[in-house]
Amino acid sequence: MNVLTIEGVWKHFHGHSVLRGIDLEVRPHEVVSLIGASGSGKSTLLRCVNLLETVDDGAIHLDGEELTDPRVNVDQVRRRLGIVFQAFNLFPHMTVLDNITLAPRQVHGVARAEAEEQAHGLLARFGLAAKSKAYPDQLSGGQQQRVAIIRAMATQPRLMLLDEVTSALDPELVVEVLGIIRELKESGMTMVLTTHEMGFCRDISDVVCFLDGGVLLEKGPPEQLFSAPEHPRTREFLRSVV
Ligand code: ADP
Ligand code: MG
Numbered sequence: 001m002n003v004l005t006i007e008g009v010w011k012h013f014h015g016h017s018v019l020r021g022i023d024l025e026v027r028p029h030e031v032v033s034l035i036g037a038s039g040s041g042k043s044t045l046l047r048c049v050n051l052l053e054t055v056d057d058g059a060i061h062l063d064g065e066e067l068t069d070p071r072v073n074v075d076q077v078r079r080r081l082g083i084v085f086q087a088f089n090l091f092p093h094m095t096v097l098d099n100i101t102l103a104p105r106q107v108h109g110v111a112r113a114e115a116e117e118q119a120h121g122l123l124a125r126f127g128l129a130a131k132s133k134a135y136p137d138q139l140s141g142g143q144q145q146r147v148a149i150i151r152a153m154a155t156q157p158r159l160m161l162l163d164e165v166t167s168a169l170d171p172e173l174v175v176e177v178l179g180i181i182r183e184l185k186e187s188g189m190t191m192v193l194t195t196h197e198m199g200f201c202r203d204i205s206d207v208v209c210f211l212d213g214g215v216l217l218e219k220g221p222p223e224q225l226f227s228a229p230e231h232p233r234t235r236e237f238l239r240s241v242v
Pocket of ligand 2: 042044164194
């Protein structure tokens with residue numbers, strides 16, 4: 001079964017169509033990337049999946065459950081998603097360890113000792129063992145974003161949504177964040193991500209989707225989409241970013 005199924009999703013803002021009949025399937029362990037110019041609807045699509053936006057038409061299913069059913073339990077859905085955005089959204093008044101263990105403890109009812117053991121394991125795995133007691137403002141942007149990704153992983157989500165997680169970083173810090181996403185893929189995590197890092201996108205994605213003005217114009221394996229794009233708009237976009 002698909003982890004995520006998006007069928008005929010439309011979204012309008014003030015009479016302007018921002019998503020125009022999007023269809024997309026994400027299978028277990030797949031990494032699906034959304035690329036396209038600024039304003040093409042990538043973030044809005046992710047926001048529809050995590051229920052920050054309601055869709056105007058169409059349906060979204062997570063593990064077969066219809067998220068677009070108005071009776072859906074939003075909190076329960078979000079518990080199955082790991083979400084990381086461009087802006088570092090760590091809690092500034094909490095240590096790294098507390099940031100990571102908050103949701104497992106408070107939302108998922110994991111005991112403190114167990115949550116902390118797991119958090120220390122994740123921090124060690126991603127080279128941040130020495131930072132568990134640090135506060136966010138004592139970390140570099142790249143370290144903060146790695147902690148945000150670890151925090152999202154700590155609840156063992158069914159699906160991770162990553163929206164431009166490297167866009168706010170200096171180039172030398174981008175590499176370390178891309179490294180952690182690569183590790184996530186190797187661990188079998190299912191992900192939908194948006195990125196401007198085309199080399200990384202090509203390297204990590206199983207499927208790349210090109211959005212243009214709210215239309216999913218073309219999708220395919222990266223070799224195909226980057227080397228032999230079918231649509232002139234895709235070719236034009238790729239020329240503009242590389
Ligand atoms: P992308 O992530 O691809 O840059 P977005 O999904 O952020 O694109 O935006 C797609 C379009 O929707 C843009 O024209 C943007 O201005 C518009 N949009 C996004 N969110 C809102 C909102 N809350 N209200 C009005 N317009 C919005
Ligand atoms: Mg965006």
